[in-house]
Amino acid sequence: MPLKFPLGVRFITHSLPCTHLASSMNSAALIYSFRAVPVISKALPSRLTCLGLCSRVSFSTRPEFGRRGEIRASKSLIEDEAELSDWVSDLRTSSVRGKFTSDEDEAVQERVRRNVERDDGRGPPRRGREGQADRFGVSRRGKEGEVDRFGGSRRGKEGEIDRFGDSNRRRTEPVRNNRFGDREGARNGRVQGRSGESSFRGRNERNVDSGFRRERGMETNKGLGKQTRGLRQEEEDSSDEVVLGGIDDLLSEVSGDDDSEDDEVFVGKVVKGVEADMPRTDTAKTSDSYLSKTRFDQFPLSPLSLRAIKDAGFETMTVVQEATLPIILKGKDVLAKAKTGTGKTVAFLLPSIEAVIKSPPASRDSRQSPIVVLVVCPTRELASQAAAEANTLLKYHSSIGVQVVIGGTKLPTEQRRMQANPCQILVATPGRLKDHIENTSGFATRLNGVKVLVLDEADHLLDMGFRRDIERIIAAVPKQRQTFLFSATVPEEVRQICHIALKRDHEFINCVQEGSGETHQKVKQMYMIASLDRHFSLLYVLLKEHMADNPDYKVIIFCTTAMVTRLVADLLGQLSLNVREIHSRKPQGYRTKVSDEFRKSKSIILVTSDVSARGVDYPDVSLVVQMGLPSDREQYIHRLGRTGRKGKEGEGVLMLAPWEEYFLSSVKDLPINKSPLPPVDPEAVKKVQRGLNQVEMKNKEAAYQAWLGYYKSQKMIARDTTRLVELANEFSRSMGLDMPPAIPKNVLGKMGLKNVPGLRTK
Numbered sequence: 001m002p003l004k005f006p007l008g009v010r011f012i013t014h015s016l017p018c019t020h021l022a023s024s025m026n027s028a029a030l031i032y033s034f035r036a037v038p039v040i041s042k043a044l045p046s047r048l049t050c051l052g053l054c055s056r057v058s059f060s061t062r063p064e065f066g067r068r069g070e071i072r073a074s075k076s077l078i079e080d081e082a083e084l085s086d087w088v089s090d091l092r093t094s095s096v097r098g099k100f101t102s103d104e105d106e107a108v109q110e111r112v113r114r115n116v117e118r119d120d121g122r123g124p125p126r127r128g129r130e131g132q133a134d135r136f137g138v139s140r141r142g143k144e145g146e147v148d149r150f151g152g153s154r155r156g157k158e159g160e161i162d163r164f165g166d167s168n169r170r171r172t173e174p175v176r177n178n179r180f181g182d183r184e185g186a187r188n189g190r191v192q193g194r195s196g197e198s199s200f201r202g203r204n205e206r207n208v209d210s211g212f213r214r215e216r217g218m219e220t221n222k223g224l225g226k227q228t229r230g231l232r233q234e235e236e237d238s239s240d241e242v243v244l245g246g247i248d249d250l251l252s253e254v255s256g257d258d259d260s261e262d263d264e265v266f267v268g269k270v271v272k273g274v275e276a277d278m279p280r281t282d283t284a285k286t287s288d289s290y291l292s293k294t295r296f297d298q299f300p301l302s303p304l305s306l307r308a309i310k311d312a313g314f315e316t317m318t319v320v321q322e323a324t325l326p327i328i329l330k331g332k333d334v335l336a337k338a339k340t341g342t343g344k345t346v347a348f349l350l351p352s353i354e355a356v357i358k359s360p361p362a363s364r365d366s367r368q369s370p371i372v373v374l375v376v377c378p379t380r381e382l383a384s385q386a387a388a389e390a391n392t393l394l395k396y397h398s399s400i401g402v403q404v405v406i407g408g409t410k411l412p413t414e415q416r417r418m419q420a421n422p423c424q425i426l427v428a429t430p431g432r433l434k435d436h437i438e439n440t441s442g443f444a445t446r447l448n449g450v451k452v453l454v455l456d457e458a459d460h461l462l463d464m465g466f467r468r469d470i471e472r473i474i475a476a477v478p479k480q481r482q483t484f485l486f487s488a489t490v491p492e493e494v495r496q497i498c499h500i501a502l503k504r505d506h507e508f509i510n511c512v513q514e515g516s517g518e519t520h521q522k523v524k525q526m527y528m529i530a531s532l533d534r535h536f537s538l539l540y541v542l543l544k545e546h547m548a549d550n551p552d553y554k555v556i557i558f559c560t561t562a563m564v565t566r567l568v569a570d571l572l573g574q575l576s577l578n579v580r581e582i583h584s585r586k587p588q589g590y591r592t593k594v595s596d597e598f599r600k601s602k603s604i605i606l607v608t609s610d611v612s613a614r615g616v617d618y619p620d621v622s623l624v625v626q627m628g629l630p631s632d633r634e635q636y637i638h639r640l641g642r643t644g645r646k647g648k649e650g651e652g653v654l655m656l657a658p659w660e661e662y663f664l665s666s667v668k669d670l671p672i673n674k675s676p677l678p679p680v681d682p683e684a685v686k687k688v689q690r691g692l693n694q695v696e697m698k699n700k701e702a703a704y705q706a707w708l709g710y711y712k713s714q715k716m717i718a719r720d721t722t723r724l725v726e727l728a729n730e731f732s733r734s735m736g737l738d739m740p741p742a743i744p745k746n747v748l749g750k751m752g753l754k755n756v757p758g759l760r761t762k
């Protein structure tokens, strides 16, 4: 279809022909074609640059999409698709759970490599401004002349001083390998430091004010030979961004469809004029506001939905709802990016319900009723939550049913439940959904009725770990459907491959200013750099401070793996804190119970692996602590996004060891500032030591193995395996162990760590 462009406002589009992809479902073909992209970008740099729309657009030269046979472990290894980080460590370290294949290894390595590549050329991490006090600032400064109790070497010689620098004596350990049996306190001392506070402003005021921006989707050229034309050059001049002032502009743009084809690139068009049946709306102008001034009843939605919305207490639409609803109601496919906690779930559910209402009533009543809306979420918690939100919106739609299919329950039980409770809306995790497609009779036929496919946390679902399942799912639903992809993060890699799910003329609706805009201004982000042996004490002090300042505290602590999560939860339990834990090794019933409890409670701490990183909507989380390296920038943003939801305030602390500091370069455009280390008094250190003493040895051993497995997957760290083992042994000492736990030889073999000095085998 021809496209025209008014006044140089252009939407650059790019993709493969959808039909080609859909018919072949061959990611390798897709992948291969993208290798031509850098060539075009080099050949036509200025032309593409001046058309730049997206504030973080780059041509990927990364080979991750060019690999065949990538992807994730089989379903039997990962029951819940969310648990990539758990999976990385557990799979590598457990001989019981299965073989770690080279393909899986590759998927992990790709993830790591992306981090590394992002690190390149980004310069030093952002530092806090001097002289600005914050909660870790002036009040935390030690008195003149006081010695930092951690100031000296943390790694005293064996038998000379302990690792907290406080004693030459060490008693016989009550627990094997324990180094903290001496009960000696550390020397008094304070840690000094300064902190900065960022009043970060976006670099594109227009974009901030407008609340959202829309790009025409990655429309395709007419064949593989030309498909790269529409790809965009990395933005160099943000002033070229098309910024829409509000929904009026957006609606007017939707109405234009007299497109023309450009010689060099495929572009879209902004057409002025609002369609008669569309409402006039007024987007809130505050930069960090998640609410618009647009009411739901300004849109042609079912009165029953509107009643339910009213009951839910939603007065106006959020910015992402306001931005996406008119486009979706017009029948378009949408890729939407909006900050964490800004109502994306309702944004895709409301129009999905409209699709069910419009579907033939007879089919809705039948026992084997077609599934009209299929929502795919990466985690069980998220799927359950989305179903609960759907039920809220369906309060008065008595004839529309919602079902959830997730891992962690027996397949036959779920099959029976689906039989007994037919539904038009199905919310599922990818692995379990694939199971049903393959093993539940009649299920594939029911999927033939799908009119709407939603990929929540789309970037995660299209990532290496899930893509094969997603491709299988897409192949199981009709091509004639509407598809919505939603996430708070949409890396360029995802922009480039989203065609596997979306139509060529889809709309990319971006409500987020790149960089600082990706996180909430009201969430204060800090990072701490301290050697591993200080992390547990620092965590304890940090929590105590936070609890003292916030009586209704609600804290989430993210750990790198399931077993490290268990260790930290055990420790905090020993320290008499009100703590809960969620990770993949806990049964689903337990996970659901704890999740519900945490949602409703105050004065509580949740220690979790990345199963809680994305999408989970716990209200009023006051602090998010991330201990150790997040798997990537996106994961950092999603984890942080568990606080500051719905425009509230929050705090985030990233706790890294000095050798993990390189991660900061991948988030240097976010307003994250260095925090001084809070002073840790000797009493606190002793308490933590005692707490660690009481943690079961087998949990420490499991944490050590898992830790080693996780960091083995971090290329920057793992490329020197001797160093990796040294660091793992440092972690072992931080748990109070004199000697690192022995690891079975076959496990070490699977981890690729055979014969590395410093490891003990059994």
Ligand SMILES: Nc1ncnc2c1ncn2[C@@H]1O[C@H](COP(=O)(O)OP(=O)(O)OP(=O)(O)O)[C@@H](O)[C@H]1O
Pocket: 313, 314, 315, 316, 317, 318, 321, 338, 339, 340, 341, 342, 343, 344, 345, 346, 487, 488, 614, 615, 616, 617, 641, 645, 646
């Ligand atoms: N229009 C609205 N007004 C007020 N609250 C709303 C509105 N729409 C949704 N919410 C509420 O906002 C909260 C956050 O929504 P949701 O969980 O969908 O966020 P999200 O954008 O998907 O976040 P994440 O990126 O973390 O998944 C939920 O409690 C939801 O019920």
